[in-house]
Amino acid sequence: MTPSERASLRKSLRHCRRQLTPREQDAAASRLYDQVAGKRFFHCARRIAFYLPGDGEIDPGLLMAAALERGQHCYLPVIHPHKKNALVFVRFRSGDVLQTNRWGIYEPRLRSAALIPARALDLVLVPLVGFDAACNRLGMGKGFYDRTFGFRASGVRSRRRSPRLIGVAHECQRVSALKAQDWDIRMDRIVSDWQTYQPQ
Numbered sequence: 001m002t003p004s005e006r007a008s009l010r011k012s013l014r015h016c017r018r019q020l021t022p023r024e025q026d027a028a029a030s031r032l033y034d035q036v037a038g039k040r041f042f043h044c045a046r047r048i049a050f051y052l053p054g055d056g057e058i059d060p061g062l063l064m065a066a067a068l069e070r071g072q073h074c075y076l077p078v079i080h081p082h083k084k085n086a087l088v089f090v091r092f093r094s095g096d097v098l099q100t101n102r103w104g105i106y107e108p109r110l111r112s113a114a115l116i117p118a119r120a121l122d123l124v125l126v127p128l129v130g131f132d133a134a135c136n137r138l139g140m141g142k143g144f145y146d147r148t149f150g151f152r153a154s155g156v157r158s159r160r161r162s163p164r165l166i167g168v169a170h171e172c173q174r175v176s177a178l179k180a181q182d183w184d185i186r187m188d189r190i191v192s193d194w195q196t197y198q199p200q
């Protein structure tokens with residue numbers, strides 16, 4: 001797939017998820033909750049990174065509320081203050097104030113005491129624009145997640161299982177096949193509102 005084909009695929013998939021009505025979004029969020037909340041990988045994780053949805057992304061908010069309720073530590077991504085196109089993760093507790101970043105996306109205030117290294121997370125719910133049944137992921141195109149979790153892909157750490165990376169999406173974001181690029185991080189599984197996909 002050429003860069004311009006990837007760009008136009010991103011555009012059409014983003015359009016498709018933005019077309020979902022608030023009622024469809026709520027139903028999808030609740031199906032996502034039903035699929036994930038009871039899973040061992042979810043309730044055994046002590047430190048979980050979520051995201052605040054925008055641009056039609058599926059909403060993992062019910063899962064975050066359940067995790068907060070259970071006393072699991074929850075984190076949200078914040079744009080890295082020094083490293084270009086990378087993320088840091090900040091602890092979020094009920095009632096914390098959020099602010100908007102340069103793209104109008106809500107994020108917690110960056111405070112060093114609440115930061116966690118990406119490697120110390122147990123589980124990350126990873127947003128995506130497109131995916132295929134083999135768990136290849138197409139993101140927004142800036143490589144934020146690829147850079148931040150690149151340590152899982154290379155050298156001696158290649159068999160590292162932590163953090164577990166779970167892509168989450170609407171089923172309408174699935175395409176028949178995507179080719180992973182060298183720098184793309186692998187998802188351990190992808191959960192849509194209707195189905196769970198695992199790499200072969």
Ligand SMILES: Nc1ncnc2c1ncn2[C@@H]1O[C@H](COP(=O)(O)OP(=O)(O)OP(=O)(O)O)[C@@H](O)[C@H]1O
Nearest residue numbers: 138139140141142143144145146147150181183184
């Ligand atoms: N670990 C990395 N180190 C350096 N550059 C990287 C790394 N990962 C990705 N990139 C660069 O980032 C750019 C965007 O990557 P890609 O198209 O895979 O983004 P994406 O996965 O769609 O986005 P995102 O991860 O933000 O959701 C590419 O040009 C790629 O070269």
Ligand SMILES: [Mg+2]
Nearest residue numbers: 139146184185
């Ligand atoms: Mg990528």
